[in-house]
Amino acid sequence: MPKPFSHPILSCSASHEWEQELLKSEEDAWQAMLRVGVKLGRGIRDFYAMSSFPQSGLRVLALVGKGHNGGDALLALAALALEEGYLRQVDIVLSSELDALKPNTKRALGLLQERASIVFLQASDLRGTGEVFDICIDGLLGMQFRPPLRERITDLIETVNEVSKIRLRVAVDLPSGVGDESDERAFRADVTFATGIFKQPLLGCRNAGVIRYLDIGFFENDRTAVNRVVTDQILDPLRGVRSAFSEKRQHGHLAILAGSRGMPGALAMAVRAALQSGVGLVTVFAPESVVSQLACTLPEAMWRTWPETPEGGLALEGLWQIKSIAGKATALLVGPGMGNEAETQALLCEVGRYWNKPAVLDADALRPEVVDSFLASELILTPHDGEFKRLASVDEVSDADVLGYAKERGLTLVKKGSSTRVCDGEALYVNPTGNAVLSRGGSGDLLAGLMAGLLAEGSGSSTEVACRAVYWHGKAADLLAVSKGQVATRTTDLLDYLVPALRGDAG
Numbered sequence: 001m002p003k004p005f006s007h008p009i010l011s012c013s014a015s016h017e018w019e020q021e022l023l024k025s026e027e028d029a030w031q032a033m034l035r036v037g038v039k040l041g042r043g044i045r046d047f048y049a050m051s052s053f054p055q056s057g058l059r060v061l062a063l064v065g066k067g068h069n070g071g072d073a074l075l076a077l078a079a080l081a082l083e084e085g086y087l088r089q090v091d092i093v094l095s096s097e098l099d100a101l102k103p104n105t106k107r108a109l110g111l112l113q114e115r116a117s118i119v120f121l122q123a124s125d126l127r128g129t130g131e132v133f134d135i136c137i138d139g140l141l142g143m144q145f146r147p148p149l150r151e152r153i154t155d156l157i158e159t160v161n162e163v164s165k166i167r168l169r170v171a172v173d174l175p176s177g178v179g180d181e182s183d184e185r186a187f188r189a190d191v192t193f194a195t196g197i198f199k200q201p202l203l204g205c206r207n208a209g210v211i212r213y214l215d216i217g218f219f220e221n222d223r224t225a226v227n228r229v230v231t232d233q234i235l236d237p238l239r240g241v242r243s244a245f246s247e248k249r250q251h252g253h254l255a256i257l258a259g260s261r262g263m264p265g266a267l268a269m270a271v272r273a274a275l276q277s278g279v280g281l282v283t284v285f286a287p288e289s290v291v292s293q294l295a296c297t298l299p300e301a302m303w304r305t306w307p308e309t310p311e312g313g314l315a316l317e318g319l320w321q322i323k324s325i326a327g328k329a330t331a332l333l334v335g336p337g338m339g340n341e342a343e344t345q346a347l348l349c350e351v352g353r354y355w356n357k358p359a360v361l362d363a364d365a366l367r368p369e370v371v372d373s374f375l376a377s378e379l380i381l382t383p384h385d386g387e388f389k390r391l392a393s394v395d396e397v398s399d400a401d402v403l404g405y406a407k408e409r410g411l412t413l414v415k416k417g418s419s420t421r422v423c424d425g426e427a428l429y430v431n432p433t434g435n436a437v438l439s440r441g442g443s444g445d446l447l448a449g450l451m452a453g454l455l456a457e458g459s460g461s462s463t464e465v466a467c468r469a470v471y472w473h474g475k476a477a478d479l480l481a482v483s484k485g486q487v488a489t490r491t492t493d494l495l496d497y498l499v500p501a502l503r504g505d506a507g
């Protein structure tokens with residue numbers, strides 16, 4: 001069943017057919033390209049804003065092919081040219097003669113020429129150049145690419161791939177040379193903006209860099225597909241005004257069992273994120289020494305001390321406490337900062353055998369024996385690559401493995417990474433938010449707390465909740481990076497951007 005919070009991911013040939021059905025005339029295509037141009041311009045500006053280089057007076061190198069992919073690149077620049085002082089100079093390399101440009105691409109060039117100062121270059125001008133380009137936009141080839149790359153374009157791509165002084169490399173729709181069949185000499189992008197449809201060849205494509213999805217309204221009528229991309233509508237259930245008669249228990253009660261004397265921080269981060277998820281009540285069970293450190297700093301949660309092992313972990317002896325909360329809590333989070341002491345692992349298996357409500361298993365709880373013990377619950381697992389390899393006993397992680405694992409066990413799997421996947425065995429959802437500001441300790445703990453809070457609140461199926469948490473966490477990270485850069489930030493700075501992420505526009 002198609003889900004309103006996601007759009008299908010299609011092969012280039014299926015995308016082409018779909019676009020031909022939607023866009024019957026040149027004018028329809030022009031209108032679609034104008035929409036792409038505006039969103040692409042904004043996307044490029046926001047992505048470049050994650051760098052700490054000057055954000056005005058930019059010099060941009062545009063690689064323009066004769067098709068609509070080139071037209072999109074030109075229209076993005078035309079949109080950016082409207083922002084006072086943003087562009088200083090646009091250098092354009094055309095991959096064909098001017099006369100060969102498709103009519104809409106020629107029209108896009110005309111529009112840009114009215115708005116910006118343009119210099120035409122040849123590929124040979126770029127060889128060995130010492131010039132600095134703030135941004136390079138690759139609009140050479142889009143979804144109509146058929147391999148092999150012709151010599152003139154190959155030469156241009158190889159030259160640009162070797163120019164070292166380009167600060168940001170952007171691909172429009174697909175890196176040129178990537179398609180249903182790809183050429184290994186493809187453009188190497190830092191970020192790719194999929195225009196209108198997220199194309200299948202982008203999955204697992206290293207040349208694409210970060211992948212962003214520009215929704216321009218192509219899927220008012222949905223179509224089924226196993227692979228899907230999450231859209232901003234996933235956050236809509238968090239955007240409304242709550243009922244006047246709202247009561248805290250209606251918003252769920254999350255129980256958290258986590259932490260150890262050596263790793264109180266992971267628990268603290270998970271609790272902080274859970275408290276900002278919208279959940280009504282949070283009860284935390286943690287080793288005694290941890291509770292005494294954290295209870296005052298996170299007063300919104302209810303803190304319960306759990307008997308501690310000599311090493312400072314959660315002891316088996318406390319098991320009865322889970323039984324005491326089971327009637328009240330609506331979901332459970334286990335894992336962050338727990339450590340892998342044998343007694344704590346044995347405790348987790350006991351908890352799993354008893355627990356029969358929704359649960360999120362993260363970090364140290366991601367072990368095969370623990371997962372097996374929890375199979376009576378509606379489960380979300382949140383492994384990164386290493387944890388997934390341990391769970392599934394595989395040496396490499398593929399989307400097929402992720403789908404197979406989730407299907408076999410009937411659970412929701414969140415495979416974290418630079419491009420996070422959420423999978424329930426039926427469909428695989430790709431998250432299009434997030435960036436490398438998240439590659440620092442504790443980002444996963446924040447995600448686990450946020451997700452468990454949303455799960456306790458019960459705003460949809462486990463898969464929907466997992467998509468919501470991953471998208472929200474990633475979007476907050478994007479806003480954080482735009483505001484503070486990716487370097488001198490702290491993991492918990494992300495929490496300040498959860499509110500703007502809900503309020504921001506759909507992107």
Ligand SMILES: NC(=O)C1=CN([C@@H]2O[C@H](COP(=O)(O)OP(=O)(O)OC[C@H]3O[C@@H](n4cnc5c(N)ncnc54)[C@H](OP(=O)(O)O)[C@@H]3O)[C@@H](O)[C@H]2O)[C@@H](O)CC1
Pocket residue numbers: 019023028029030032033036065066067068069070072102140141142143144145146147148149150153172173174195196
């Ligand atoms: N369509 C729409 O309305 C909308 C489209 N959108 C955007 O347009 C893009 C698709 O645009 P498109 O259909 O113009 O195709 P595109 O990929 O730019 O160029 C194809 C040209 O490349 C050439 N070529 C092929 N293989 C080659 C090779 N190996 N080596 C060298 N050249 C090769 C081939 O030339 P030929 O074989 O005819 O010489 C062909 O003419 C799409 O990805 C998205 O960005 C969005 O804006 C939404 C609205």
Ligand SMILES: Nc1ncnc2c1ncn2[C@@H]1O[C@H](COP(=O)(O)OP(=O)(O)O)[C@@H](O)[C@H]1O
Pocket residue numbers: 384416417418419420433434435436437438439440441442443444445446447
């Ligand atoms: N380069 C990146 N781009 C986007 N997201 C990233 C990147 N690196 C890490 N992340 C995200 O950050 C989180 C890291 O989680 P995890 O590895 O469990 O961290 P920790 O154990 O330190 O909390 C995940 O949500 C992951 O998807």
